[in-house]
Amino acid sequence: QVQLVESGGGLVQAGGSLRLSCAASGLPFSTYAMGWFRQAPGKEREFVVYLSGSGGNTYYADSVKGRFTISRDNAKNTVYLQMNSLKPEDTAVYYCAVKPYSGSYSDQKVYAHWGQGTQVTVSS
Secondary structure (H helix, E strand, C coil): CCEEEEECCEEEECCCCEEEEEEEECCCHHHCEEEEEEECCCCCCEEEEEECCCCCCEEECCCCCCCEEEEEECCCCEEEEEECCCCHHHCEEEEEEEECCCCCCCCHHHCECCCCCEEEEEEC
């Protein structure tokens, strides 16, 4: 059974940093691309970043480019999201997911096994 567990969220002031973690189990982790998405209150869930299985390819949403960095440790079955220069508009529940299907890296429909999410709140 595939399971993803996010952690690392919290309350931070604007300009601060957080590192989110997503621990995976029940799948050959290194063979799968991963993604982070987020959902702000009253809004639809949106793409944040994609990382290939090897870690060699990344794609970022324009809104986080230059501030967020995704990485993975395949030995630990974990993907990380380092978030710097946080802004109040980054406030959301952040979800990680596995990308087992072909298709656009930003399309939620090609992702599966979503985690429960972790809350990030950025105060102004």
